Amino acid sequence: MDTNAKPIANPSVVLREEFDDCAVLFDPDTGEGYAVNPTGVFCWKRFDGRHTLAEITAELRAACEDAPAEAEQNVQEFSEELAGKGLIGFEVQ
Amino acid sequence: MKVMSTPRSLELAITNRCNLRCSYCYHFGSADDVDRDLPTAEWLQFFAELKECAVLDVTLAGGEPFLREDLRELVAGIVANRMRFSFLSNGTLITDELAAFLRNTGRCQGVQVSIDGEAPAVHDAARGRGSFDRAIAGLKALQRNGLPALVRVTIHKHNVHHLAKIARLLLEEYELPSFGTNAASYLGLCRLNANDLQLNAAERSLAMETLLELDRKYPGRIQATAGPLAEARMWLEMERARQTNAPATSGQGCLASCGGVFNKMAVRADGVMTPCGQLPHIELGRINRDSLRDVWQHHPELQRLRDRQAIPLTEFAYCRGCEYVAWCRGNCPALAYTLTGDDANPSPDACLKRFLEDGGRLPSER
Numbered sequence: 001m002d003t004n005a006k007p008i009a010n011p012s013v014v015l016r017e018e019f020d021d022c023a024v025l026f027d028p029d030t031g032e033g034y035a036v037n038p039t040g041v042f043c044w045k046r047f048d049g050r051h052t053l054a055e056i057t058a059e060l061r062a063a064c065e066d067a068p069a070e071a072e073q074n075v076q077e078f079s080e081e082l083a084g085k086g087l088i089g090f091e092v093q
Numbered sequence: 094m095k096v097m098s099t100p101r102s103l104e105l106a107i108t109n110r111c112n113l114r115c116s117y118c119y120h121f122g123s124a125d126d127v128d129r130d131l132p133t134a135e136w137l138q139f140f141a142e143l144k145e146c147a148v149l150d151v152t153l154a155g156g157e158p159f160l161r162e163d164l165r166e167l168v169a170g171i172v173a174n175r176m177r178f179s180f181l182s183n184g185t186l187i188t189d190e191l192a193a194f195l196r197n198t199g200r201c202q203g204v205q206v207s208i209d210g211e212a213p214a215v216h217d218a219a220r221g222r223g224s225f226d227r228a229i230a231g232l233k234a235l236q237r238n239g240l241p242a243l244v245r246v247t248i249h250k251h252n253v254h255h256l257a258k259i260a261r262l263l264l265e266e267y268e269l270p271s272f273g274t275n276a277a278s279y280l281g282l283c284r285l286n287a288n289d290l291q292l293n294a295a296e297r298s299l300a301m302e303t304l305l306e307l308d309r310k311y312p313g314r315i316q317a318t319a320g321p322l323a324e325a326r327m328w329l330e331m332e333r334a335r336q337t338n339a340p341a342t343s344g345q346g347c348l349a350s351c352g353g354v355f356n357k358m359a360v361r362a363d364g365v366m367t368p369c370g371q372l373p374h375i376e377l378g379r380i381n382r383d384s385l386r387d388v389w390q391h392h393p394e395l396q397r398l399r400d401r402q403a404i405p406l407t408e409f410a411y412c413r414g415c416e417y418v419a420w421c422r423g424n425c426p427a428l429a430y431t432l433t434g435d436d437a438n439p440s441p442d443a444c445l446k447r448f449l450e451d452g453g454r455l456p457s458e459r
Contacts (some may be wrong), residue, residue, distance in 0.1 A: 012175055014147050014149065018097045019095055026147075026149050026276065028149070028172075028175050029199055031202065056322050066261065
């Protein structure tokens with residue numbers, strides 16, 4: 001995936017931060033929920049159509065002292081997975 | 094147990110009105126029976142707060158929720174605020190047009206319809222003449238329109254001998270995937286009609302035996318979270334544990350049966366927030382005046398009900414010496430309240446020791 005892609009959250013989807021370490025992305029149209037960890041929440045909050053994947057990864061690295069080397073790949077895979085479920089789309093350039 | 098930041102679900106009594114007066118209704122004759130309904134704007138304002146709290150779904154109840162003249166506006170407000178919804182209904186007001194409207198929202202999880210008999214004489218005994226035919230018409234409208242119809246059978250003296258016929262009607266003739274069961278419980282109007290409605294130990298034994306047999310005939314298609322089938326499963330498990338002296342699992346031996354206060358809340362028709370639709374006397378605040386998040390996280394009554402889970406059953410004189418105490422969870426706090434005046438007691442209603450003392454017998458295991 002192009003790291004300049006700008007993910008944008010499906011506006012119908014609910015981010016429910018149930019506990020400090022556990023959140024759910026809930027699609028009310030299907031009734032399905034997906035558990036996400038705090039890193040996923042960090043990314044989700046930047047899926048606004050303005051941040052590129054590269055920028056999100058950079059912000060993640062800045063926010064976390066121990067971000068792994070494969071963070072960029074993880075962010076891409078996460079966004080691809082969410083796109084596959086219809087939870088996000090990508091801003092048309 | 095950790096508490097979520099906000100409740101996941103709410104049960105909303107959107108009206109205090111009902112077109113029936115079922116003799117075991119938990120709503121009427123309780124603190125849930127209030128003298129007014131909130132205007133549309135109040136509910137819509139509250140739905141916006143539910144969105145901010147990331148509440149996932151609401152159950153619309155009453156009274157009879159389909160009596161609300163502004164129902165479509167309320168449903169539109171729920172959908173606009175990114176929630177799903179379901180209904181608790183007597184089924185008598187459901188038309189094809191209404192069912193199609195609900196289906197077309199794409200957010201309706203289902204409509205629970207009460208069916209208590211296989212024929213008018215049985216169903217109408219507790220619900221009033223003509224209600225069976227209208228409830229069945231509502232059920233068929235839901236089915237025709239592809240909306241999940243969740244039938245609930247409330248078991249009482251007048252239908253306990255009809256359970257096999259009811260199961261055949263619902264599962265074979267109407268081809269429902271499943272139905273749920275409970276029992277007329279000592280709540281609301283049932284408290285006035287308990288002798289005429291509630292099962293005695295012998296009838297409860299019969300209901301348990303019959304429902305387990307039906308469960309074997311229709312595997313996985315009869316559900317219960319309360320009432321004779323749930324009790325049969327729970328009590329047989331407790332008896333097995335007693336015989337094998339099995340180690341207690343989490344919550345056993347304490348007042349831990351109800352987890353509702355950890356994930357949901359309720360609102361009365363007058364806008365008062367309560368812990369549960371069956372604990373309507375515990376007033377936690379008022380919608381659009383008090384913050385739902387704040388009430389959920391900090392109200393001392395909710396904290397008290399959550400802390401109830403840690404109260405050991407051995408603190409209660411009646412439970413001391415009970416050979417099942419290590420595996421018991423104390424049962425429903427709402428029934429503990431109506432039967433003993435204190436929700437911090439175990440409920441005598443689903444007490445295995447009491448049931449056996451009253452001459453009840455556990456169903457046979459096959």
